[in-house]
């Protein structure tokens with residue numbers, strides 16, 4: 001099964017928190033939904049899993065996997081896990097080869113595990129594509145407000161974001177100043 005969201009808008013308490021979202025997780029693909037706090041990731045995921053059963057939360061992950069669902073929708077499944085358990089959980093997801101839509105804050109984990117990333121800012125998708133295409137220094141500055149270099153991981157070849165922890169305070173740009181969104185496929 002494939003997940004495709006077309007032109008999703010969600011209004012909460014009179015405010016458009018998600019607007020015109022298009023995103024895809026292809027058959028057997030892991031698609032990552034990344035973005036700053038409050039960008040609308042959980043709102044998008046909630047809309048998706050309302051249409052799916054069973055619902056897979058973090059504590060229910062093992063049960064959900066045991067039930068062999070066609071698709072997995074996971075919101076920050078690695079939250080509160082130490083690094084080894086994060087690596088194990090993400091390796092397990094990769095090994096599943098199920099259609100997966102996954103919200104992650106850890107962009108390096110997202111780069112390693114996701115076939116495709118969708119970047120949300122202020123409820124709008126501003127870039128979609130392969131992690132190496134999407135996670136550019138310009139996007140990291142504009143959307144996440146961080147200064148970073150993107151290099152090749154010396155062990156795996158994945159995109160590896162080297163954050164500049166000495167210069168934390170870049171202000172994320174407004175949407176119209178973002179680099180062009182990477183084309184959707």
Ligand SMILES: Nc1ncnc2c1ncn2[C@@H]1O[C@H](COP(=O)(O)OP(=O)(O)OP(=O)(O)O)[C@@H](O)[C@H]1O
Nearest residue numbers: 012013015017035036037038039040041042043044
């Ligand atoms: N029930 C609600 N009523 C009103 N506003 C809401 C509601 N739920 C979420 N919001 C607002 O919608 C926006 C998007 O929230 P959402 O939880 O989807 O973001 P998120 O990207 O998952 O953030 P987080 O980093 O907290 O996980 C936020 O501004 C949030 O305050």
Ligand SMILES: [Mg+2]
Nearest residue numbers: 041042043075
């Ligand atoms: Mg959330």
